[in-house]
Amino acid sequence: MSQEQYSYKTPESLLVEVADIAAPYRDRPEMLMKVITRVQKIVPAFSEEVARVIAREMDITLTQVYSFVTFYAMLSVKPRGKYIIRMCKSAPCHVRGAREVVKAVEDQLGISMGETTPDGRFTLEYCPCLGLCDSSPALMINDRAYGNLNPQSARDLIKRYIREDVE
C-alpha cells in the first residue's frame, strides 16, 4: 500500500483514551488482542497515530501492532463506513450463488469490494467463513448476520439500511 492511503488524522482526545486503554498492559505483549478490541470500539480505524500510541504504551514495536491489525479481517487500518457489509468468501457460499449476490450489492451501492461509499455510510468487503454454511450465501452487516440470500433479497436488505429502516 502506498503511504498516501493512510493520510488521515485521529483526534488528540481519542489518542488520550487509547493510551489509557493500552497503558496497563505495558510489557505484556500477549494482551495486544484485548487492547486492540477495546480500542476498536472508540476509533474509526487503526491509523498510524493510534498504532504508535499503543506501541509506545505497551512498549512493543509499531510494526508488531500494524502486522497484527492487518492480519485480522475485522480490524482495519483505513476508516470504514458506518455499515460494514462483510460478504462470506468461503466455498459453500460461493457454490450457492455468493458471486451474484456480490454483483447485486456492488451495483446497488456503486462501489467494488474493498471500497467505501463516498458518503462514508457503506463499506463492502470479503471476510473468512462466517460459519453460516447452512444458510448460505450469507453476509454480515456490522454485527448482524443475514442468510439464504439471492440478488433480490440482498438488494431489499441493503435498501432497508439505506433508509435507516433498522433498529
Next chain:
Amino acid sequence: MIHLTIDHQPVCVEEGTTILEAARKANISIPTLCYHEDQQVKAVCRICVVEVEGMAQLPTACSTPAAEGMVVHTASPKVLKARKNILSLIFARHPQNCLACQKSGQCELQKVAQDVGIYKPATFDLELRATPDDNSSPSVRRNHQKCILCMRCVDVCEKIQGLHVMDKENRGFHSIVTTPYGKKLVDTNCVNCGQCIQACPTGALTIQDDRENIYHEMEKGKVLVVQVAPSVRVNLAEALGEAPGTVSTGRLVTALKRLGFRYVFDSDFSADLTIMEEGTELLRRLKGEGPLPMITSCCPAWVKYCETYAPDYTKHLSTAKSPQQMFGALIKTCFAEKEKVDPESICSVSIMPCTAKKFECKRPELADSGYQDVDYALTVQELARLIQTAGICFADLPDTPFDDPFGLGSGAGLIFGATGGVMEAALRTVHTVVTGRPMEKLEYLPVRGFEGIKSAEVDLDGTVVKVAVAHGLKNAKLLLDEIKAGKSEYHFIEIMACPGGCIGGGGNAPRTWKKVEARKKAIYEAEKELPVRQSHENPAIKWIYDNYLGEPNSHLAHKLLHTTYRNRQDLLR
C-alpha cells in the same frame, strides 16, 4: 542417541536433532529456503518435505525431529513431485527474468530450482504483486515481487537487532513483508545495517548498488582514490568463491589497481588515527572533561540507532569520526596538498563490509574538507562483482603493497574488523600512554569472542578502567538502557551493530556464524604477523601528526577528524 535410516544409510544422531540436520550429517543435502542455520525454524516454505515411512503426509525436514527407527526418503519420486509443485507455486508469484536480477548466481531460489529442476512449462499463471519497489534507502533496495515470504529478514531484524522494521502485512495470498503503513525504508527506524540483505534468499532485498557511479566517475576522468576497510581482506576472497577466512590483502590491492584505482590506501591507518583521537578523548573524559561512559562511534548503524532511540545520550558517543570519514577528510586535504592534486578532481571511494557506510558517507555534515569527504562506499559484494565484470582472475593475482603515505596500518587497526577489536586496540595504546609501558601481552582476550556483551576491568597502575563490548543492537540496547537509568558502571563501551562486528557486516558474502568464526580467526592470525601492533607506534601515524595534524585532539584534528550528532527521534513519531 537415535538411530534412523535416511536414503538407505544408517544415521546416528543425538536426541532433538531434526531430520534436516541428521541428513546433512550424513552428507545428504535437502533443499531449503526459509531455513537458516543461525535462526529459529520457521517451516513456511515447505521445500524441504521428505517421505517418512508410516507417515501419511510429507513432513518438513527442518521442523520434524528424528525418531528412533525412522525410515526417511529425501528424494523419492513422491517427494520430488511435491517439491516441483511447491516450486511452481512459488514461481507463480516470482518474476522469472533472473538474468536482470542483482542476486542472479547467488540466489538460493535459483539454486533450488536448478537442483530440483522444473523444466516443464509453468503450471500456474504468473501473478506478481503490484507493490512498487522501494529504492529510498541509501543502503537497501526492496523488491516486493521477488519476496517468497520466508521471514528470514524479519527474524534477524527483530531478534538480533531488536528493530523490527518490517513484518508481514495482511494474510494468506495477500501477505507481503513490508514496513508499517506503507512507509519508505528511509522514513523508518531502519539503521541500514544490511543484515536483512544477508538473510534474504532471493533478490527481494539487495544492496543499493553504486557500481555504475564508479564507472561514471572513471569516464569523467576523476582521480580514483580508494581506502580498504580492515575486515575486507578476510571477506573478499570468500565473496569470490574461496574458503571463508581466506586472507587476500596483496591480491586485493592488485585487483583494485587493475580496476583503475590510482591510489589504494589502507583504512587500518585511519583506524589507528581513530585510536589516537578516541584514546586521547577517553583520557580527557576520565579526567572529568565530558560524560562517561564514552561509547565508540565507528559503526554508522549504531550511531544512527543512538541518534534515533537515545538522542539525549549522543553526548556519550566519542566525537571522533569513523575511520572511513577520517580518511575521507584527509584524502581531500592532506593527500591532495601533498600530491598536488585538485581535490575537486578526486573521487574518494571506500571498500567496506558494510551497507550503513553508504548512508554515513552521504551525511551532509561529513564534508570538512570542503567537499563530500567520501564520495562512494562500495561493499565487498559490489567489489567482487566489479572484479568479475573486469575479468580479473582473482585467485591467481600477485601481491601488491598498499600505496604510501597512508598504506601502513598496525595490527591494532586491523582487528577493528572483529567485535571487541576497537576496544582492544584502544586499550593497547591507552595502557602505554598512561603507564609508560605496553601491555604485558598485547592480545587482550576478555574482549574477544562472540558473547553478546563482554566486560572487563583494566588496571592502569591504580586507575581501574571498566570496559564493555556489545555487538548486535539488541545487546547494545541493554547497555544503553543502563546508561539511561544512570546505572552504567563502565568507562568505555564499544558497540558494533552487526553480530560479530564488521566481519559479519551486511555488505559481505551471506553469513552464518560458522563463516564469521572463520573470518574472526583469520583476522586475529593475520594481526599476529604484522610488524607494528600498536596504533601509536605506526610510523605513518607519527608522520601525519608531525607533519600535518600537530597532536591528537589539536585544533586541526578537531576540524577534520571530529564530528557532531543529530536528533533523529522524529523517525519514531
